[in-house]
Amino acid sequence: xxxxxxxxxxSGIGRACSLALLKAGYHVVLAGRRADALDETAxxxxxxxxxxxxxxxxxxxxxxxxxxxxxxxAKFGRLDVxxxxxxxxxxxxxxxxxxFEQWKAVVDINLTAVFLCTQQAFKLMKTQQPRGGRIIxxxxxxxxxxxxxxxxxxxxxxxxxxxxxxxxxxxxAHDIACSQIDIGxxxxxxxxxxxxxxxxxxxxMMVEPRMDLKHVADxxxxxxxxxxxxxxxFMTVMATKMPFVGRx
Numbered sequence: 209x210x211x212x213x214x215x216x217x218x219s220g221i222g223r224a225c226s227l228a229l230l231k232a233g234y235h236v237v238l239a240g241r242r243a244d245a246l247d248e249t250a251x252x253x254x255x256x257x258x259x260x261x262x263x264x265x266x267x268x269x270x271x272x273x274x275x276x277x278x279x280x281x282a283k284f285g286r287l288d289v290x291x292x293x294x295x296x297x298x299x300x301x302x303x304x305x306x307x308f309e310q311w312k313a314v315v316d317i318n319l320t321a322v323f324l325c326t327q328q329a330f331k332l333m334k335t336q337q338p339r340g341g342r343i344i345x346x347x348x349x350x351x352x353x354x355x356x357x358x359x360x361x362x363x364x365x366x367x368x369x370x371x372x373x374x375x376x377x378x379x380x381a382h383d384i385a386c387s388q389i390d391i392g393x394x395x396x397x398x399x400x401x402x403x404x405x406x407x408x409x410x411x412x413m414m415v416e417p418r419m420d421l422k423h424v425a426d427x428x429x430x431x432x433x434x435x436x437x438x439x440x441x442f443m444t445v446m447a448t449k450m451p452f453v454g455r456x
Contacts, residue, residue, distance in 0.1 A: 211284045212432065213237040213276075215267050215325060216294030218245025220396035221346065221424055223252070225291060228425035229432065230256040237280050237287075239265045240294065267294055267321035277328035286336040289432045290329045292322045293346045295364075297398075300357040300407065311360050318364035319371070326375055333384050340383025340436050344428060345372050349392040349444065349452050356407045369442075376441065385439040387431050392446025393418045408451065419447040 212229045216222035217238035229236050230253050238246045238260055246262035253260055261283055265276045280287055295318045298310045326343055333341035351369045354362035368388065375386035393399055395418040405413040423445055431440045446452060 209284065209286075210234045210288045211237070211280070211286055212289035212291065213239060213280055213287055213325075213329075214291045214293055215239045215265075215321070217249055217262075218242050220398055221391065221394055221421060222291075222293045223249045224421040224425040225293065225428045226260070227253055228422075228429050229289070229291075230259055232429045232433065234289070234432075235259045235261070235284055237276070237284075238262045239267065239276055241266060267325060268316040270324055273321070273324040273328055277325075277332055281332055286341075287329060287332050288341050290325060290341070290343045291346070291428060291432075292325055292343065294321060295346060295348075297358070297361045300355075302357060303359040306360065314360035315364055318361070319367050322368060322371060326371070330379065330382070330384065333379075334382045340385075342432060342434075342436065342439075343375055343379070343384065343386045344431055345375075345386065345388045347372070347388040347390040347442075349390050349446060351388070351390055353452065356409060372442075376439075383436050385434075385436055387440050388442050389424070389427060389431065390442065390444045390446075391424055392444065392452055393450045394421050394424045394445075394447075395419060396421060414451070416451065417447045417449045419445075 212234045214222050214226045217226045218240035226236050240246050243264040250257045250260040263276050266272045298314050345368050347368045348365040350362045351365040372388040402416040405415050408414050427445045
């Protein structure tokens, strides 16, 4: 039995990847804030819904994260894949207009929650038999190049790259692999604004192309299914014609 845990599993990339992992034969723990959204993800799995376990969780709360992983251990006995996917952004306004609360909300979910989940995954993966597992972090193209008015999101996604490298290094002795997928303009609620135009570095507004979520889900399943002797350290999957190479 292969077991995966996906944060932010109630919508968008998290939902698409959860369904793809279920289809690939995984038992999947669905984590997210909203129980109704997680239940809808399980319902969309159809006959595979019995292999999904919805666990409503505030991933920014250390006690809630510990309980999530204990529930996973109690139910399945192990964890093979953690997909740190949950994320959020702040309003696209000049950084001097951002409130501390807006900054902190992005840091809490995009960075601190990733650390908390990774920490609990290490505790389980180091002690289970067979030992080890894989952690996949949702970076972003913003981990390489920022959009205008995106200081909190850009800062946290750059930090995820460092977290990925540190996790890879610290996990090496325990057969824990860590990967990062940098996603550009996957068609989800978060990128709906791309269809009406978003600010560009030169001050213009431009409609940007998007790609089907399926391509992200297929990539995550590929990364997850590799044997632990192999690892996709970093992968970028993006809408081909979106402004990234040459952004700015």
